[in-house]
Every structure is written in C-alpha cells, then in structure tokens.
Amino acid sequence: MATVVGGGAPKKRSIAGRRRKVAYGLLAPGGIYLFAILLLPLAIMIFTSLKTGGLLSGGFRFEFPGDWSNYVDGLVTYKSHFLRSITYAGIATFGAIVLAYPMVYWIAFHGGKWKGSLLLLVLLPFFVSYVVRTVQWKWILADNGLFLGTLKDFGVLPEDFKVLATPLAVVAGLTYDFIPFAALPLFVSLDRISGSLIEAAEDLFATPFTAFRKVVFPLSLPGVFAALILSFVPMAGDYVNPEILGGPNTQMIGNIIQYKFLVSADYPLGSALSVILMIGMVILASVYAKILGAEEASNMAAA
Amino acid sequence: MTEKREPLKNDPFQVQKALKTRLTRRELMKYAGVGAGAVSLGAFLAACGGDDSGSSGSTSSENIYAGSPNGKVNFANWPLYIDKGFIKQINGRGSPSLYAYQKASGTEVNYQEVIQDNASFFGRIQPQLSAGQPTGWDIIVITNGRELTALIANGWLEELDTTARPNFDANALSFAVDPPFDVGNKYSMCWQSGVTGIVTNKDLTGGEILTSWEDLRNPKYKSQIGMLKAEALDAAMVAQGVDPEISTPDDWRNAATWLQEQQDAGVIRNYYEQGYIDEVIAGNLAGCQAWSGDVLYYKLWEDYDNLEFVVPDEGGLLWIDNMLIPKGAENPVDAMAIMDYYYTPRVATDVAEWVMYMSPVDGVQELMAQDAKDAYAKGWDGYAKKLEDSANEPMLFPDQAMLDGLFNFRNLTTDEERQEWDAIFEPIIQ
Numbered sequence A: 001m002a003t004v005v006g007g008g009a010p011k012k013r014s015i016a017g018r019r020r021k022v023a024y025g026l027l028a029p030g031g032i033y034l035f036a037i038l039l040l041p042l043a044i045m046i047f048t049s050l051k052t053g054g055l056l057s058g059g060f061r062f063e064f065p066g067d068w069s070n071y072v073d074g075l076v077t078y079k080s081h082f083l084r085s086i087t088y089a090g091i092a093t094f095g096a097i098v099l100a101y102p103m104v105y106w107i108a109f110h111g112g113k114w115k116g117s118l119l120l121l122v123l124l125p126f127f128v129s130y131v132v133r134t135v136q137w138k139w140i141l142a143d144n145g146l147f148l149g150t151l152k153d154f155g156v157l158p159e160d161f162k163v164l165a166t167p168l169a170v171v172a173g174l175t176y177d178f179i180p181f182a183a184l185p186l187f188v189s190l191d192r193i194s195g196s197l198i199e200a201a202e203d204l205f206a207t208p209f210t211a212f213r214k215v216v217f218p219l220s221l222p223g224v225f226a227a228l229i230l231s232f233v234p235m236a237g238d239y240v241n242p243e244i245l246g247g248p249n250t251q252m253i254g255n256i257i258q259y260k261f262l263v264s265a266d267y268p269l270g271s272a273l274s275v276i277l278m279i280g281m282v283i284l285a286s287v288y289a290k291i292l293g294a295e296e297a298s299n300m301a302a303a
Numbered sequence B: 001m002t003e004k005r006e007p008l009k010n011d012p013f014q015v016q017k018a019l020k021t022r023l024t025r026r027e028l029m030k031y032a033g034v035g036a037g038a039v040s041l042g043a044f045l046a047a048c049g050g051d052d053s054g055s056s057g058s059t060s061s062e063n064i065y066a067g068s069p070n071g072k073v074n075f076a077n078w079p080l081y082i083d084k085g086f087i088k089q090i091n092g093r094g095s096p097s098l099y100a101y102q103k104a105s106g107t108e109v110n111y112q113e114v115i116q117d118n119a120s121f122f123g124r125i126q127p128q129l130s131a132g133q134p135t136g137w138d139i140i141v142i143t144n145g146r147e148l149t150a151l152i153a154n155g156w157l158e159e160l161d162t163t164a165r166p167n168f169d170a171n172a173l174s175f176a177v178d179p180p181f182d183v184g185n186k187y188s189m190c191w192q193s194g195v196t197g198i199v200t201n202k203d204l205t206g207g208e209i210l211t212s213w214e215d216l217r218n219p220k221y222k223s224q225i226g227m228l229k230a231e232a233l234d235a236a237m238v239a240q241g242v243d244p245e246i247s248t249p250d251d252w253r254n255a256a257t258w259l260q261e262q263q264d265a266g267v268i269r270n271y272y273e274q275g276y277i278d279e280v281i282a283g284n285l286a287g288c289q290a291w292s293g294d295v296l297y298y299k300l301w302e303d304y305d306n307l308e309f310v311v312p313d314e315g316g317l318l319w320i321d322n323m324l325i326p327k328g329a330e331n332p333v334d335a336m337a338i339m340d341y342y343y344t345p346r347v348a349t350d351v352a353e354w355v356m357y358m359s360p361v362d363g364v365q366e367l368m369a370q371d372a373k374d375a376y377a378k379g380w381d382g383y384a385k386k387l388e389d390s391a392n393e394p395m396l397f398p399d400q401a402m403l404d405g406l407f408n409f410r411n412l413t414t415d416e417e418r419q420e421w422d423a424i425f426e427p428i429i430q
Helices: A009-049 A069-077 A079-110 A112-127 A130-140 A148-153 A167-192 A195-203 A208-236 A240-245 A253-262 A267-292 A294-302 B012-031 B041-049 B053-057 B096-105 B118-130 B146-153 B166-171 B213-217 B232-239 B249-264 B276-281 B292-301 B332-341 B345-355 B364-377 B381-391 B400-404 B415-429
Strands: A052-054 A059-061 B072-076 B085-087 B092-094 B108-112 B139-143 B189-201 B225-228 B268-272 B287-291 B307-310 B316-324
Touching: A009 A267, A052 B415, A069 A079, A069 A267, A079 A112, A079 A167, A079 A208, A079 A253, A079 A267, A112 A167, A130 A167, A130 A240, A167 A208, A167 A240, A195 A208, A208 A267, A240 A253, A253 A267, A253 B118, B072 B332, B085 B096, B092 B096, B096 B108, B096 B332, B096 B345, B118 B139, B118 B146, B139 B146, B139 B332, B146 B316, B166 B332, B189 B213, B189 B276, B189 B292, B189 B345, B213 B225, B213 B232, B213 B249, B213 B287, B225 B232, B225 B249, B225 B276, B232 B249, B232 B316, B232 B415, B249 B415, B268 B276, B276 B287, B276 B292, B287 B292, B292 B307, B292 B381, B345 B364, B364 B381
Parallel strands: B072 B108, B072 B139, B225 B268, B225 B287
Antiparallel strands: A052 A059, B085 B092, B139 B316, B189 B287, B189 B307, B189 B316
C-alpha cells in the first residue's frame, strides 16, 4: 500500500489515519450489530427486571430507583431450580467431554487424511435443529416404542420401566445435544499437539499412558476448559430438554423463565431470573479464565 | 362482474395475496424482536415507562362505528382453525368461507394464522397496546383467561357495535351469549368453543375408560397420566366438587393438595401446555386432561379408535375462544361485519366441519347432517360417514344436560389474586 501512495512523513500519517478508519470501518458492522441485538435488549431486560406492578392494574411500572425484590424473590423461590440446572449441566458437561475426548483424540492423532471428514461426521447431527432431534428421541425412547418396547417384549426390562420423564433422560439429552460443542475445541487443542512430542516422551522411556498423562493431557487442557464453558453455559439455560424429555420434577431454570414470560406473563420476575442466570455464567466464565489465563481461554473459545 | 374483464386485478383473493406479502414484511419488522428491535421509539419508550396512556387516553366517546367500511380487515387467528379447501376460481387452496365473503362484500380479508398460544401472542401485542398504538389487527382470537381479563381490565379492547350483529342475535347458542367473563358480549363474540375433559388411550388401560377426574389419580397408571399446565387447578377443584368460578383461595389450596397427592402417587408423567395428544397417540399416556377438538379430530377423522374423550362425572370445563377488536383497530366496521358473517348457519357449518370444535351457532348440526346425506347421494361414502359421525357427536353438539355439567374457569381479576393463585399452584407443576 505504501508504495502505491508513495513515501514521505505527512503521507505516513495519512496512512495511519486511513488504517484507523479502515479498522473502525471493519469494526462497525459487528459493533452495531452487537449493540442492537445484544446490548440493547440486555439493557431492556435489566430495566424490566426492576419494574413493579401487575398487568391487571395498568401494566408494569418502573419507579426510581427500581425494585430489587424480584431478584430476592427469584433466588429464594427458585433456588432448587438453579441448583438443578447447575447439577444437570455439570453432569452433562462432564459426560459430553468424557465421551468426546477419546473420539477426537483418535481423529486428531490417527485420522490421517480422513481427519476433516471424520470431524464433519461428528458435527453432522449439528446440522439438524436440536429441537427436532430431541423430539425424535422422544419417539425412539417411548415407553412401548421401538427400543424399550422391543426390550420389554423380550422380557429384558420390567413392564413399567421408562427412560422418558426422568432426570436421566434430561441429562442424557443435554449430553447428546452438546457433544459437538465439546468436540470442536477439544479437537483444536489436540490437533495442535505435535506427534513428535509423544515420540520424545517415549524416547525418554515414558509408557504410552504416562506420555498421555504428562504430555498430551496437560497440553490439551485449554481445549478442555473451552469445552467446559461452551457446553456448560448453554446447558444451564436450556429448557428444551426438560420440556420435551423431562417430567414434573426435572424442570430447570430455563423452563421457569419461559413459564414466567409465556404463561404467567410475569415479565419482571422472568427478566430478573434471566439476569441472575447470566451473572452466574459470567462469574463462572471469569473464574475459568482466571485459572487458565484469559488470553488462552478466549483463544480456545474462539477456535 | 368486473372480474370478467380484469380477472387478476379485481379478484379479491389476488389482492389479498398481494396484501399478505406486504403485511408479512411489515409484521416482520414490527415484531422481529419482541419489544426491542422494531416497535417505534415512541412505543418503546412508553412501554419502558410502563405508562398506560392507551387506557387512560382513549376513553373518548367518539363512535368508531360511525364511518363507512374501509373494504379491508386484518384477522389474526390460530392455525387450522378455519375451513380449508381447494377453490376453483383461484385454482388454489384457501378458506372457501373467507373467499365467498370477499367475493360477496368486496372486502379484502388479510387472514393470518399467527396465534400459537394466548400468552405469547399477548406478549407481542402488549407493547403497542400499552403505548396506545394500533396493533395492526382488526380481529384477534383469544381464549377466556388471564390475557382476556387483562385486555378488558386495561381498556385495550374496543367495545363491539351491538346494533350491527343481526346473525349473532338470531343464531348464537346459549353458551356463547353472556359468558361470565363478558356479560352482554360487550367485547367478545365466540369463534369456537370446546370442552376440557379426559382422553383415554384404551390400549393402555385394557379397554377401560377413565370417566372421572379421580381416575386420573389411580396409582395403577404409573407415569402414564398427563395434566394441562394452565387448567390443572380448575380441574382439581371440579374433582373436589367446587365450582371454580366462585372458588376461594382456600379452595385453591385444597385443589393444590389434590394435585400434589396425584403427583406423589407417581402417576404424573408431565404437565403439558400443548403436545399432550402426541404423547397419548404414541402410547406414553394412558389418560390425560384434554381438549375435545384435539381428540375428536384424531378419533373421527384419523381413525384412532383407541381414543375416547369423556366429560368426567364430576364435570368438565367450558372454554371459549373469542373474537375481539383490539383498541385502535383501523377497520372496526369491516371487522364487525365479518364477525357477524360467521354467525350465519351455513358458514358456521363449513367451519365446524373442518375444525371439529363446538360451533356457537344454532342450526349447524342439522346442516351438517344434511351435508352428510348429500355426500352419500354423491357416492362419497367415506367422507359422508365421517360427516355423519360428526353430526351425531355430542361433544360437537352438546345438549343442555351436558352443558349444565360444565364449569367455567376461575377468572382472576386482580393482580393480588393472580399472585396468590400462582404462589399456590406453581410449586406443584414446576
């Protein structure tokens, strides 16, 4: 670019200026987009969460300095749902990583020229809406359906055995839905590890397991942490799996928020619950980032 | 008439199609982000301030029905809630009754199936209404319940023109006249109605039919019973011999205990908003609290003989889907006219034969039976049989004895009542 414009100090400054303009120009579309669809609704949500009043007495009102009771009520009333969300998401995240790790490990180190295709296979279910996939599970796992019905006919399972409407169904559904979220960052981190490192470890008389424990796994940790965040956060807010696969006592906080907005029309409380969930997730993510070093974490998450 | 010379230009349905495309885009812009993206800034600020200039500012006594018709109307309804079929004149599918109306009156009807459930549709129009702005709709269809109560209480509905509904006055059935939530039908006219009762999947009960609410607590049906989220508490009150309409908070607590015991008995599979009927058909639910039309459709028209719908011994619940004119509607005169048009027995029959809910119009049963005869005469035996079964179906044409056994829902009229109700009820279903 400089050669086109030509040399000289004043010109240089204008190049810098232009570069800055270009940078802003590149930043603008994304920035405006984020502002419009993320920050603005977020502000409205926080604002709504501080309102009081009721729909039948003229709508919800904001009175300075705002009413914080929605937050207290929300936390107290729905403590068990928050805990349940964290528990389910925790177990399911662990499950997704444990299932995904060996799979992508094999792809990264033994996939050879098929690496790309194999990874695509892992991500393939991802191309179908996860609501649709979850509904399919409902049919597959129906009490007397394809799978359980057959096993019951053969007397393998007792007549009243069921998977649907249990916590197991919800956790299993979450695990299944978010495996691609865990697999991708794990793959990126494992793929970066050079095979020669393992050779070196083995040259130094490490057993394959020791090599994995002391070399491969520590190097893949950033991927593990990224997988943790990427799957745990959406899982904790999920309401599709409990709604479709769950039963009366498997409702997560996402279901409560959905209910507050779409059934009981209690927008302030629904907003307050959303804000609490969001703050919780931000804290969690920052703790991870702290442990990991912020830069590494965001690198991996971005990857 | 003129249609012959310029068929495309003057065919109301073509006009409607064109209009539809335009409106769809407008709608998109308006509703894209609930409350955020697109409501005009004024509406948005007003909504933020929670100030209800809509209800206080528009109490003027100006008669909105004084003017002449504008020749168009925007009608929001639920999916699959009107007659559908092939229309020769346009060589495509549509609603024959709407098409006939457009032909006869020259009114462009922009009919959209945008209401999936009461609460989320209410959420969509609420920002405009509370800001005193038109919603873009001239007719909306909302079930009696919280949203309807809020619409009336906040002055978000136009009063109907009671002098301009001769068909309604002549043909409306007793249950559609003076409903408890709107005495005098000042704001509402029934579109269709239905009964909440019990559906049984006989494959799972060994042929037995669940005939009482108490049967839904039989521990035999482990994890095979469903209840409706929005209506379970009313049903539990009926089960205990309490009329929900005049119930007290103590009755609510007793009903909540009834539901808790039901859950503790291990019979509850889930509480449903929609979609329970799929679970019944899939063989996951032996019995479920259910809406008559859902079951009748599968039983009468899809040959699911294993399904049975009953009004329970203790009584069922009656609900009404109401046509309403939201505040600020731009074409109220046209809206009144089309609302009354659907109270013509012939038109109501066309709709009833398709949607399988209770028609609020007198004379539909006779016409449907006649249609069945005509169909037999034409040799369409399969279709005729279905029509005949439908015409004889007591759930579509309830007699007075059955209607007497139906209860109305509890109408929660203050915020305090709603909060108390929620506090009693929500811990159970969540």
